[in-house]
Every structure is written in structure tokens, then in C-alpha cells.
Amino acid sequence: MAEISFFRAGRPVDLEYSVEKPLNREPPVEELVKSFLTPPEVAYDRNHGPLPHLDASTHTLTITGLKAPVTLSIADLSTKFPQHSVLAALQCAGNRRHTMRTKVREVDGLDWNDGAVCNASWEGPLLKDVLKSVGVTEDEAGLKSLGLWDEEKRRIGGHVWFESDITKAQDDELYGVSVDLKRCLEEDKKVILALKMNSSPLTVAHGFPLRIVIPGILGARWTKWLTHLRISPTESPNFYQQRDYKILPPHVRSKPAALKYWPLIPALQHLPVNSIVATPSSNSTIPTTHPLIVSGYALPSGDDGPVVNVDISLDGGRYWKQADIIFPSASERASDPQKYKWCWAIWRCEVDISELRGAWKAYGDGSRRGRILSRARDMEGNVQDDTVPWNFRGVAYNAYDHELKNKSTTTID
Structure with missing residues (x-):
């Protein structure tokens, strides 16, 4: 009103x-x-x-x-x-x-x-x-x-x-x-x-x-x-x-x-390549009865899109597994990269529970806990890493190592 x-x-x-x-x-x-x-x-x-x-x-x-x-x-x-x-x-x-x-x-x-x-x-x-x-x-x-x-x-x-x-x-x-x-x-x-x-x-x-x-x-x-x-x-x-x-x-x-x-200082115009894990959410409990679906979005740097690759890591960044970019599809990006130059990508990755058991720490209550990271790369080769200098206004943050959603502490039953 x-x-x-x-x-x-x-x-x-x-x-x-x-x-x-x-x-x-x-x-x-x-x-x-x-x-x-x-x-x-x-x-x-x-x-x-x-x-x-x-x-x-x-x-x-x-x-x-x-x-x-x-x-x-x-x-x-x-x-x-x-x-x-x-x-x-x-x-x-x-x-x-x-x-x-x-x-x-x-x-x-x-x-x-x-x-x-x-x-x-x-x-x-x-x-x-x-x-x-x-x-x-x-x-x-x-x-x-x-x-x-x-x-x-x-x-x-x-x-x-x-x-x-x-x-x-x-x-x-x-x-x-x-x-x-x-x-x-x-x-x-x-x-x-x-x-x-x-x-x-x-x-x-x-x-x-x-x-x-x-x-x-x-x-x-x-x-x-x-x-x-x-x-x-x-x-x-x-x-x-x-x-x-x-x-x-x-x-x-x-x-x-x-x-x-x-x-x-020049006015900020472009933002860097970025991605986040949207699901599973932080501090959630994952059932062991079916594969885990990990999903999120990814963004290119400035004019350097589209996003062409997203990887996820279950073990703190030592090993990376390629995710599937669902939208826009590979054929859409290949046929008209200019059309998707500035848009985001929606990505998805299926993870077998055995992969989590191998990567995550076991606790006395029988559960395992760990973090999931995501890393995006755009057409011009810009890639997320785990270091972004701090700045007073807190703008243009794109590290994958501190994000609660990307390094979500999640429990397996």
C-alpha cells in the first residue's frame, strides 16, 4: 500500500x-x-x-x-x-x-x-x-x-x-x-x-x-x-x-x-565470474536412500560470457567433478553464444552417496559432515578461485572458499 x-x-x-x-x-x-x-x-x-x-x-x-x-x-x-x-x-x-x-x-x-x-x-x-x-x-x-x-x-x-x-x-x-x-x-x-x-x-x-x-x-x-x-x-x-x-x-x-x-578509485562497472551452490542448503541432512542432486547458478565476468563450465568439489577443492549446465544448454550456447553472453547458467550435478562417504569426515554418531564447493569458468577463461581481497564496501565477492552455501556443512544420515 x-x-x-x-x-x-x-x-x-x-x-x-x-x-x-x-x-x-x-x-x-x-x-x-x-x-x-x-x-x-x-x-x-x-x-x-x-x-x-x-x-x-x-x-x-x-x-x-x-x-x-x-x-x-x-x-x-x-x-x-x-x-x-x-x-x-x-x-x-x-x-x-x-x-x-x-x-x-x-x-x-x-x-x-x-x-x-x-x-x-x-x-x-x-x-x-x-x-x-x-x-x-x-x-x-x-x-x-x-x-x-x-x-x-x-x-x-x-x-x-x-x-x-x-x-x-x-x-x-x-x-x-x-x-x-x-x-x-x-x-x-x-x-x-x-x-x-x-x-x-x-x-x-x-x-x-x-x-x-x-x-x-x-x-x-x-x-x-x-x-x-x-x-x-x-x-x-x-x-x-x-x-x-x-x-x-x-x-x-x-x-x-x-x-x-x-x-x-574508478567506479566499478563489471563483476567477476561467480557461482554458488543453492541445493542442498547449508546445515541440511542428506538421506542415504538416493543420489544427491547439487544445483546452483553461475555468472560470467562482464562481457566474457557465456559460462561454459561449472565444477563441484566435495573435498575442499582437491578434486573437482564437472556439473551439467542445464540452461542454457550446450547446443544453445554453441549455436548463439552472443545471445547468452550476459545471462546466468543454471547447473546441476548428481552425486552418489558413496562419493560423499569417501570425501567427508566421519563422526562418532555415525554421520559424516562436509562441504560442497562450486567453481565456474566463462568463455574467455575467467575462473573462480579461493582468494578475493577484502574491501570495505564488500563488493564483487566471488571466492568459493568462504561461502556458506558453497562450503555448506551438511550431514549424511
């Missing part, structure tokens, strides 16, 4: 939750891996302010940084441009932060377990096509006229800011971020002004009526309830671009110590 009403452009807007208490939740991972495409009601929620209930018929996107501003309606975006779709995983930079906090050292941030990720099909016009319609193309002369050409590197320079000014955010007057303009103008990067998720209109929680989708880039850049897009020679000055979502040096262990480093 809406908690607050306010006026924007003379019209009332109902809000759910608040700046002080935004909606942040994740599903159980056992639920998450049941489907290749995550239903919106299952997908995690990450917010820095309230959820606005907007009217698509009156919502607009204003593009600035041009010779003159341009405003487009949702109808414009849905009817005046070719519609494209892209499969892409959306992952919070703090996914698995709980493990870094509890197994390495305390961190600063929401206590995410393994469920701050989802996988979906996103649909809408390519940002490249929209930018072209307002005069922003890969043409060198045109980019120079807008101050968007990098003369030293002889390539496209500049940035695109993505902002939502519907309400205040927790740490700034509005939510704003940016990515390189070059990425936005490359057709094969599939940056989309998304109107739909899994073939249906976006839900309120996932940005209705408009969000930006940037495959291969962490979720913090996928601004929801998008209202403004600015073409600029510089990065967004917003808090969420400059003083959050960065990997600070390991010796930075407090907010005061971080102040010196925020302007020196």
Missing part, C-alpha cells in the same frame, strides 16, 4: 516505502534457481528510496547535453524505434556480501546473501538508436562538436548519465549514475531502454515504466524509473557514482579513511 503522495509536474504520485526505509529483499536461492528466467515477483529488490507508482501515459524521458534538450514519451519509445530484446543477468555489486562480512572481516553495506541476482529477458529500443535520433552517433566530427571525442585515444569519449528525479535518494537529491558513451553507441553491447521484463511490462518494483538495462554491467548502473539521460564529457557527480560501488584498497577500513580514496 502507498505510504506517501506527492506532486510531480502537477500530478500526484503515490509512493511505497520511504527514503528512510526502502524495500531491499532477496529470495531464497533454492527458489531462485528453479527457473532460467526469474519471475519479477521472485527477483530481488534493491532500492535507495521509495517505489513510485507512475503513469506511463504521462511519463517522459528528457535527454540533455545536446544543443537543445529532447523529451520523449513512453509511446515514442515503444512505437518510433525498433524494439529489441536481450537476455541478461542483473546482479547487485554486494551479492554474497554476508560471506565476506562473516568469514573475512566486517564490511559496510546491506547484508546480502546469495540471492541479490536475477536473470531476465529485457525488451525496448536500443539506446544507440535513440541517441542517433537526437544527433549523437559515432561520427567523429559530431562528437567533437559536443566535446565527446577522446583525441588522445582517438576514440569516442564522454559519458551518459542515467537519472531518476522522482524522489530523493538516501544519499543524494536523486539517484544518478553513468557509463561510457562508447558502450552505449555500440550495437553489439545491447544497451536497452527497457519497457518490458520477460515479455510483460516492467513491474513497479523493477522500474515501471522505464529503466536502463546495460548487459555485463553491475546492477547499480541500471537506473529504474528513468527520467533523465544526459550526454556529458564527464562522469556523473552523483553520490552513487563517486562515493559508492567502488573497490577500495584493503587498508581502508572505515568511512573517514575512505574519504581520501573515493575520488582516486
